[in-house]
Structure formats: C-alpha cells, structure tokens
Amino acid sequence: MNEIEVRRRATVHDVARAAGVSLATVDRVLNGRPGVRPATAQKVEAAVAELGFHRDLSASxxxxxxxxxxxxLIPGGSNEFMESLAEAVARRAVPARAERMHVEARRIPALDPQALADALDGLDARDWDCAVIVASEDEPVMAAVERAARRGIGVMTLVSDLPGSARRQFVGIDNVAAGRTAASLIGRFCPKGKIGVIAGSMHLRDHRERLEGFRAVLAKDFPGLMVLAPVEGHDETEETRERAAALIAGHPDLAGLYNLGAGNAGLVAALDASHRAGGIRVVAHELTAPTRAGLKSGAIDVVLDQNPDGEIRAAIAAARALALGGAGPADAEPIEIGIFLRDNLR
Amino acid sequence: MNEIEVRRRATVHDVARAAGVSLATVDRVLNGRPGVRPATAQKVEAAVAELGFHRDLSASxxxxxxxxxxxxLIPGGSNEFMESLAEAVARRAVPARAERMHVEARRIPALDPQALADALDGLDARDWDCAVIVASEDEPVMAAVERAARRGIGVMTLVSDLPGSARRQFVGIDNVAAGRTAASLIGRFCPKGKIGVIAGSMHLRDHRERLEGFRAVLAKDFPGLMVLAPVEGHDETEETRERAAALIAGHPDLAGLYNLGAGNAGLVAALDASHRAGGIRVVAHELTAPTRAGLKSGAIDVVLDQNPDGEIRAAIAAARALALGGAGPADAEPIEIGIFLRDNLR
DNA sequence: GCACTCATGAGGTACGTACCTCAAATCGGC
DNA sequence: GCCGATTTGAGGTACGTACCTCATGAGTGC
Structure with a gap:
C-alpha cells in the first residue's frame, strides 16, 4: 500500500541472521532462558535494537x-468509585478475552498497606503476567512491588501512583491538575468565605496531589478565600458524613466544600441534613450513584471524574504494550479529567 | 485460573465437528467463499452461534x-479539528501496527459530498478492510457507502453520523447532549440578551444535532434569552470571522455566542477586533490551537471537546471488532464530551 | 443412466513465536 | 591437550486461522 507496508516487520529469524546466531539462541535471550554467554546475549540485543525488532504479540x-x-487489586469498602473500577474490569473482561487476555479484579481491604503487600506477594509469576494496584504510599507496598517485579510480574499503578518504586507504568489522571481545576471552579463560585476540604487519607498520593493543586490555585488566584485544614474521612461513607457535618456545623460562614476523596454518599447526607445544601458550593470527585444524585438535587455543583472504563481500558492496553516491548515504559496517553455539571451527566 | 480460563475457546475445528462438516466448509462459510449450499451454510452458522465461536483475530x-x-477519509480545509484528527491517526499508526493493523489518513475536500463519494468508490476492497468517514448527509455519500459495503468494505462514521445508511458503526459524541450542555452553560452565564449561533453547515448532522439540543434547553430553561437565527461559516476561518463580526456588530445587546462548528480562529479574531471580547460569553467546540488561545485570552469561556485521540482509538478498536465478529454493530462505548475552561486545559 | 456441474472432504503449507530435544561445538581449568 | 561443563545449533511440533489443491461425493438435466 505504501513504503511502510512493503517493508516487512523484522522477525526472530531476521534477528538470528543479523546477530549471526541460531534461532534457539535468540529465543533464549528474548525469553530470558538460561545458558547464553553475556557476550552472545549482547550480540542478539544489538541485532534486536538495530532491526527495531518487536515481538509479534499475536503470534506470541x-x-x-x-x-x-x-x-x-482493587480496594474494597464502601468506596463507590472502587466498585465501579471493579465493574469496569468485569465489563472489559469479555472483549479482552478476544485479544487473548485474561483480566480479573480482586477486592482487598482498603487503606491497608499490609493487605495489599500480601496480595501482591501471593501472586504466582507462572499464573500472572501483570498486576495493577491502587497504591498507597507505604513501605510494605513499595517492597512488595519490588519483589513482584523481581519475580517477573509487571506491576502498574492505577488512580494513585507510586513513583520511585519498581512499578512499570501509572494509569490515571493528573491529580495536581484536578485539584487546580477544583480550586478554579470553587474560586469562581465563591466570592469569599471559608473553604472546607475533606480527604480520604494523606497516605494516598492522589489525595495529597489534589490538595496541593487546590491550595496552590486558591492561594494564588483567590486570596479572599480561606482554606480550612483538611480532615480525613478515610473514603468511608459514615466517617465522611461525620467529618462533613462537623465542618458545616462548625463554620456558619462555610462557602465551599471540596471532597477530594470518596464517601460522597456521606457528604450528600450531611449537606441535606444541614439544610444548607445549595448554599454551599460543593466540588467532589468521581461520577458515581451518590455524586449523580448530589448533582441532580443541587447538593453538589461539580464532579471531577476519571472515567473508570477508560482507565481500565488504558491499563489493559498498557499491559499489552509491556508484554510486547519488555522494555521501557510505554507512553500511555494521559486519562482526561471529566467535568460534570447537572446538565452534562452521561 | 478459574472456570472461564479452563474452558477452551471454541476453534474452527470445534465448529466443523459440531456442524458435522469439514474444516474446508467451515472456512468457506466463515470467509464468504463460494461453493456452499445454503442449507450447509446454515448448519455451520448454527454451530457458530451455539458454540459462541469467535474467530481468533490474532491467529487470523x-x-x-x-x-x-x-x-x-478526513475533510481538509482550514478546519483545525480535522487536522488534529489526521494527526491522531498518524500517532496511532505506530501502536496499531503492533496489533497488525495498517491505518492511514487521507484528506479530501471538505463539505464536498461528491469528493467523499469518489474517494469511497476509489477504494479497492482487496486493499482496504474498512473505511472511516466524516459524513455529510447527502445522497451521493449514502449511495457510495452502500456501494462500498456491497464490495465488502466496512464503513464507519466518525464525528458526524449517517443513520439509515450501510455504515456499520458510529464513533463520536452525543451531539444533542453537547448542544444541551452549551445551552446550560450559556444560560447560567447570561441572565438575558441575545444569543448568536454560528454553524458550519446544516448538511452536517452533528451540527444540526447540536443546534437542536441547544435550542431545546434554552427554550425550556432560559426563556429570557433570545436565540438568533444560525449563520453558516462553513468551518472556514475567514468566513467564520465575517459571520461572527457581522453578528457582533449587528447586535449591541449580544450576550452570548455559540459556535457549534469550526473556524474558531476567525471567531476569536472577530471578538478581539470588536473590543467586546470578555463581554460576550462564548462557547465553542474542539480544543485546538485557536480555542486554546481563546480560552487563555478570555475571548472564549468554555470549549466543548471530543478527544480526537480517543475517537481514533475507538474507531480502530471498532474496526477490529468488526473484522472479528463480522456481524452486528459492536457496542462501542460512547465518546465523552470534554468541558474545558481556562483552568483545566490539558 | 450418462455426462456434467457443483458441493464437500481430506490434507497440505504458511504465518511468527514458544518451547522442546538432542547433538555438536566451545569453553575453562589443569 | 584432555576432561567435564557449559553454550550453541539444528530441527521439530504446536498454537488457530487462511488459503490452496485435488479427489470424491452428490446432485442436475437430458
């Protein structure tokens, strides 16, 4: 069809020829089998690089x-967004199967570093090529990621990243930008007053990053607003309700509320109970049943969303790319931050 | 790993056995080769349905x-969004190649039904499995889609749909919802006054649908606003500038402007020249260089966006699904409508 | 019931990679 | 320069589908 089409993709045979070795040796190098001298392996790798060889995933x-x-490995608990992630995995399982991928979601205790580490340690490298975790930034998790990578399991982070670890890839939104967007909306909505912030846990990097972006824009562009110290609702409905209720009751001049974590059913309940819903501008995260209800009732003004289906799709695509390339991080396209008002609910 | 994993996928061999025919016959039926009695073909199809057989795309x-x-087949001209679609195709060409797909973008004259029809007619079914068009709703296009489908080329529509035609799938946003969203934003921004609307062409279904949604919401929720008759800028920079300038000059009480087509560089130029930029609330479509600039300068308030990379990715995935299933429309997930303000530019 | 066409079966090769076996070559140490 | 261990080569089969040939079956018209 064109010059690209004419030029055949390089195959293992081409690599063998170029490296001056046999097919068996190329196979040993490519699949990390033992019994190859370093010097020979290097010849093969050089040929791979020179020819731009990429293993044909279909054939492989x-x-x-x-x-x-x-x-x-997805956190459990009452966090609706995590639920929707698990559902998205189940949905993608069918089409993924057509692409020769088996994907599966497992729920593990939320905000429990040791449970996540144990789950990772329990993965047999003979059964699993790749694991995707929603990471909290804790030492046991870092270490378990390291061990999994050493066993040959590619680990990727979803939603919340773990930079500096052996994770191969992060799939999720730019959380600093999300926080900044929340601030710029709240800032336009509220001329002055106090702004409450509810987080899930400061051990979650995504929550810390959102807070960072939020504070930065408010401080710079909206000096008239005063940000209260963030409280932690641990992404649970009931705990979030209590924290939100306390914030609302404790600050009669509360102008805005930013829940950068989950537990939105609790947030909406607290707003409704206070009879100040609609008087407080509220920004929350993730389009789920409670936030939809909140948008419709007017309790929530804006929801910032990371499309769970899109994220799962991106994660699956990234896993394929990892399996294909073997090497460096595939450049995943960033997940978009969706902004939802009452009128563009999907 | 689990029961699904254990249960082998059905293969052509299984289908042959179940249908009580030979492999060759199954092959003839599956690939539409001649020389099979209808009764036999039906037996095979029944076996396919019963076993839930799906051709293994990798092996295929x-x-x-x-x-x-x-x-x-992407319209040319000064339409920046179409440009970004073509660029997105080029970007996806590399990863697509790893999945054994050759994708290519061709530019054709914009808003020229005959040119599009000719381009479709010029596709040889031996070279092309699938064609993706940005359709205008015109008879020559409908007929050409019909002919292409008859030749065995799967046609899909992108951005603007062509219902009732032989197109196998539509990839794009819900344009009625986009128009509604534009209206609900303009409505909140403008207490009263006149609202101007600029379209590309009323032959484009996406533009008609946006206008429909826009008018419906304004009429229902914001009766204080008066919508002017839409003018056509034909998605060209210069023509759009002229139309916008005329609207602005002709209506000193113009409160809002909705450009539901392209040509945004012209829109921004007209706003800047009028010295009323910032005083008129403006909603436009597609995040491109001119709309970004407009957001940053304040000339444009909100941009509604359909992510071109996401659309191209979805189109490629849909093409795979078509090739795989052969049958009915693959249920593509709808493309999201992105809402961009100055502060969440990506 | 003959010649003829058309439908079907049987079997092969190919695609690019994984994984296996077995023999042969090469290496290091002494 | 010999031994034993390690490294390498040669070649095979398999995966699931596409596409090919050739032979044989069934069906048709006359």
Missing part, C-alpha cells in the same frame, strides 16, 4: 498456550 | 499475510 500469545493474564 | 491476522487495513 498464539504460541504460548496461555493468555496474557492481568489482575487488578 | 497471522494467517493472512496482510494486516487489517483501515483508511480514514
């Missing part, structure tokens, strides 16, 4: 009897 | 010497 998955396996 | 593409080919 066809030849292995087994599909590419990918497990999502 | 491996066996055909040729990659799956997909051509995007």
């Amino acid at each position: 998955l066809l030849a292995r009897a087994r599909d590419l396996t990918l497990v999502f | 593409l491996l066996a055909r010497a040729r990659d799956l080919t997909l051509v995007f």
